[in-house]
Amino acid sequence: MAITEINFDGIIGPSHNYAGLSPGNIASANNAGAISAPRAAALQGLEKMRTNLRAGLAQGFFMPLDRPNAAWLAGLSADMASAEPHIRAAAFSASAMWAANAATVSPAPDTADGRCHLSAANLLTMAHRSHEWTGTHAQLQLAFANEAHFAVHPPVPAPYGDEGAANHMRLCAAHGEAGIEVFVYGKSGGPFPARQHIEASKAVARAHLLDPAKTLFIQQAEAAIAGGAFHNDVVAVANEDVLFCHELAFEYPSEAYADIRRLMPSVQIVEVPASRVTLADAVQSYLFNAQLVTMPNGQGMALILPTESQENEAVWSWLSEMVAGNGPIRHLVPVDVRQSMANGGGPACLRLRVVCDPAYVDPRFIADEAKLDAMAAVIGEYWPEHIAPDQLSDPALIQQVQSARAALLKCCGLDGAL
Template identity: 55%
Template sequence: MTSNPTPNPSRKQPAPDLIRGEGSVVEINFDGLIGPSHNYAALSLGNLASARHAGATSRPRAAALQGLAKMRFVMGLGLTQGFLLPLERPDVGFLRGMGFAGTDDQVIARAAAADPRLFAIACSASSMWTANAATVSPAADTADGRCHISAANLSRMAHRSIEHPQTHAQLAIAFADPAFAVHEALPAAFGDEGAANHMRLCSRHDAPGVEIFVFGSDGGSAAGGEEGGRFPARQNRRASEAIARRHGLDSARTVFAAQSQTAIDAGAFHNDVVAVANGPVLFAHEQAFADPARLKADLAAVMPDAVVIEVPASAVSLADAISSYLFNSQLLTLPDGSMALVLPKEAEATPSVRAYLAALVAGNGPIRAAHFVDVRESMQNGGGPACMRLRVVADPARVDPRFLMDSAKADRLERLVETWWPEAIGPADMANPDLWGQVRAARAALLAEVGISV
């Protein structure tokens, strides 16, 4: 893992008309509204929770309501909340590209009958995990003073690799204001998993920060564990470097760190399963990185006031950290300046994690509270609270308001979910044309409700 201490002499000062002062620029958490096709097809190699629940009966209605309840909770902490919409599922365009012809209904029926696995790929609701939607660099970090957002190609998993065209289209609507620069995904040869392998440290959200890109594959060397592991690495170092260049980041404030193959093989398919950052705090498991001492030295060189909270394996094993999703939590700065963790209930139910958190919040450190939320449906498919949100530092007034949440909108969306979302989807339901008619009608009703066509 390395950082480049040489300043970029061509770096420009942020454009004053695009940067707002503290008070208008805030961190907005954009959660993915869980789609009506939420099911347990176990498509993600290396995701142990997903594999454990393969073939189980999912509950899309409960899943979406749990996600909305989490958004309400974060709003209740005094923070700004946004959301992104589920993608079109089944993805008929993808199925046509795979050779199925006819009307939309015929394409769906023929694909379901001919190749159930391929059809499951076209039906995946995995866009609910918006941490993988894109990588975001706030305006304070970039050469042109705009917030840069790059859609992730997610090319290492077939069901996710089909997401980025629809994701990019949605991001381009939500962030159409000139304060943003929205980029298409990188070429598929360079695996990019978005914000799930990206962290940022800063004194405050609207101040210049240090961006940390975590990679598993070096694109040609063994650094970070490229071949021969139990599970494949997903993030390519060259992809991370390309994102940093296109976002115009200061090389002196950009760090590239190799993910530990031990963590990948234990089921940490993304860095956000074993590490999370907020403000000046990096909260991570001691086995998260290939060379943690080097990372600490790199951070100390560029940000001396950075606080690294490293959880030892003697307190919380890697297995417990991953099964509980201790680190796949939202680490948030509250309006009073304190920090809090929003964790899944599974963390509270894991004795080692519960004991560690009790000591953590009782201490004199920056993290002063731990809150537990029920996102069981997401957890069973391999995604916790951090997976479910994309962090964007921006002035909310520059964001398309249709993508911003408030209590009244949450009320309307809850009523819509209760009316339209399927109650359950089991393996035997996957070939049922009535189900897919209901799923498509549910999304159409959602688009009509929010007034967006994507």
């Protein structure tokens, strides 16, 4: 088989809840304390994967991590009964569902040793995400165990924060060809932390054996971070030779565009003007937290975007005009991921893009319709229908969450492996 792009979606875990743990994430903060619907959330995620499969796109998935994280709690000399509420919520978080933060990925055509490199993200800025990396790293090592084709790296050490592919873009003529890699870092975000440090981005680029002459480090706009774009993928997304971004995405846009064009003269930059779509509308609708994908059979590119974008008049008006023109993005595909959106993650947050030959990936992590049907049956039977924040210490809920994950692992042939 040939090198292709595979979108690996995080299965939304049975502990999905709205604890409001992420400062700078407006949706997460606004919905803190609300009652979540883990079963509906996970089924929505599966339907998004079906949309991709039926469009002819390659699709993979990652398993939810074990929650609550007893080992992390033990390191704090606590358990779910004794921990303070914010510690309990952090241990119970299902945030690993947002697989765009799982790792940074550099495909084989870009690396000096001709292997696809994946570096697990440390996510150290937020307590509830800082303990994900051990489970994520183990899963990456299993899914991409073929060392002739993959190199899986541990995370960058503290104190340098790395949030994975959500702050990384790749531009190329085609997925299987060598390209340029763009690392977007933050310096300041006003009242909110800048989560991606340039030191971490540079460390990942070195680990991945990237050519410095084809690697860029670009600063995210401080106004964007302050406005709720806690990751670059809330204001920009790239696919092959197209960069789709908001006018206020980068701190120095003219310089950023010039650097990108210098390394890739054929790039097509589609910039959405702030006069048409405000930064607030971009963040509310997650217009840019869409999957920008190349459709098979010469159908052009499509944006797989949340239904919230369709419901925002300014956003949908601009998008409709764009696809009616002669630009590179030809299709709009709204998907319902409202449960994820309410916690601050759109379609792009839910997936990690890996460009590789699917034949070398552990097949247990590759999706097809039958496997999605089987997973849907498990989720329908085992996932909690609702979770309220005051339930997190309930032993019965904890047992249900752990049993649900175990059932899904068994369904996918991964019991005992993770």
